[in-house]
Amino acid sequence: MSEAGVLSSTTGAAQAAPVVAICKAVKRFGGLTVLDDCSLTAQEGEILTLLGPSGCGKTTLLRCIAGFLTPDSGEILIDGRDTIPVPVNRRSVGVVFQSYALFPHLSVAKNVAYGLRMRATPAAEIATRVKAALATVSLTGFEERYPSQLSGGQQQRVAIARVLVLEPRVLLLDEPFNALDAKLRGTMQMEMRHLIKRLGITAVFVTHDQEEALTMSDRIAVMRAGRIEQLGTPEEIFDRPQSAYVADFVGASNFWEGVAHAGRVALPDGQSVATALDGPVRVMLRPHNLVLRAVGGEAAAWDGTIRFRRHIGALMEYEIEVAGGRMLRAVALRDDTIAALAGGDRVSLGVRDAAACVAFPPA
Ligand SMILES: Nc1ncnc2c1ncn2[C@@H]1O[C@H](COP(=O)(O)OP(=O)(O)OP(=O)(O)O)[C@@H](O)[C@H]1O
Ligand SMILES: [Mg+2]
Incomplete structure (x- = not known):
């Protein structure tokens, strides 16, 4: 601070x-x-x-x-x-x-x-x-x-x-x-x-x-x-x-690398995040702030492949490989849709609440 x-x-x-x-x-x-x-x-x-x-x-x-x-x-x-x-x-x-x-x-x-x-x-x-x-x-x-x-x-x-x-x-x-x-x-x-x-x-x-x-x-x-x-x-x-x-220290985070322009960073799902920064940034995406959906053959705006999943009690945690080999972590309540997603499945990703994302300068 x-x-x-x-x-x-x-x-x-x-x-x-x-x-x-x-x-x-x-x-x-x-x-x-x-x-x-x-x-x-x-x-x-x-x-x-x-x-x-x-x-x-x-x-x-x-x-x-x-x-x-x-x-x-x-x-x-x-x-x-x-x-x-x-x-x-x-x-x-x-x-x-x-x-x-x-x-x-x-x-x-x-x-x-x-x-x-x-x-x-x-x-x-x-x-x-x-x-x-x-x-x-x-x-x-x-x-x-x-x-x-x-x-x-x-x-x-x-x-x-x-x-x-x-x-x-x-x-x-x-x-x-x-x-x-x-x-x-x-x-x-x-x-x-x-x-x-x-x-x-x-x-x-x-x-x-x-x-x-x-x-x-x-x-x-x-x-x-x-x-x-x-x-x-x-x-x-x-x-x-x-x-x-x-x-990073408080609560798990994904850091997604993007570019800020005119006060906003565009996220791959079509939403954007407000920021005072300009140029390359890292956007904090909490694992619970990612929404997963199964995709069939159609192309998704932001898609990835489930590489790993594990039970954490009432929650399921997934590691998802996205473009460029980057891994993202997602956590969701274990309902039927979520529980059906398994390793190797293609998924479409979305951000639940773009206002909860925070942009930081690059590492
Ligand atoms: N009496 C001492 N003489 C020399 N170095 C010390 C002494 N006490 C602490 N240090 C050093 O000061 C640093 C901070 O130590 P401190 O015990 O405050 O850390 P901490 O945040 O409480 O860590 P932990 O979570 O491991 O308890 C460490 O690098 C430690 O080795
Ligand atoms: Mg101590």
Whole structure:
């Protein structure tokens, strides 16, 4: 995203003061610049996700917010106050890591109580708060169990209760579901989102999984090599990506190469897409935005041959070879017409909604 875009979303007049504000953070490890002029805000009660490929700097940014790392330059504010001079244990942030890091020799209740004991909280208050925290994550009755006697999802909930019991102003979550199988992961994503929303906590969530980001987030910051490439709601990121990088990283995309002229790119099915670009472009065509029809002998305006198909539950996915040997991916609900299309079949292609296509400069 452009500098102006980041600034406008951090200083918009209608916005309340952000809970977390990162201003031009730079972090280098030796010669490697890992955070490169990162600016970002999280509003009260918002779930903000840092999304990007491995090594793009997500954990580094989270560790800077938590205070485990100090940026080389830039500011990190919580409730408008500079956090950099504040030691880790005095910051009102709670961190949930990918590995739950539970103490194996302590019971669930003692794991959750640990942080409060370290702060010399009175025993009666510890008991009340631990009980409430376990109820929050639906683990009432598990107090005396040990981590080894819990499922992965339950261990993850203990790790969350252990942080929530400290009543942090900001909750930081670094790929907290990575160790869970796909189904449980999906359930935990929904549970976690509901829980954070119910408690009204401001959360910064890290993932490299675009579906998880789309599920969990109020806004997503797509990161690329230490920079924020685009910041927006899941809908903005998915429907109006500002670069081919974002279009490619979030949701599968086909890129169709065309030529823009006088503000439009003609698509091979006869429709066209508006663009400010001129000359060669790549047009984002989401797989669900392609419509397939079987063709007989007649010539179709835009045709291809099915090279591969697979079931994805209620959907069918096809790879279709079009002119020039290019492959396009299409996804459709598995109705009778779609299910009848098989490898080797000739198909005619159309774009369902040309307005949902976005043109980018050539690679
Ligand atoms: N303490 C360190 N010393 C040197 N290099 C580091 C250090 N911590 C991180 N890096 C490097 O900084 C870059 C970003 O690391 P970071 O952990 O922030 O990535 P990430 O986006 O969280 O990736 P992943 O999705 O794999 O967790 C990587 O190239 C990594 O090797
Ligand atoms: Mg990481």
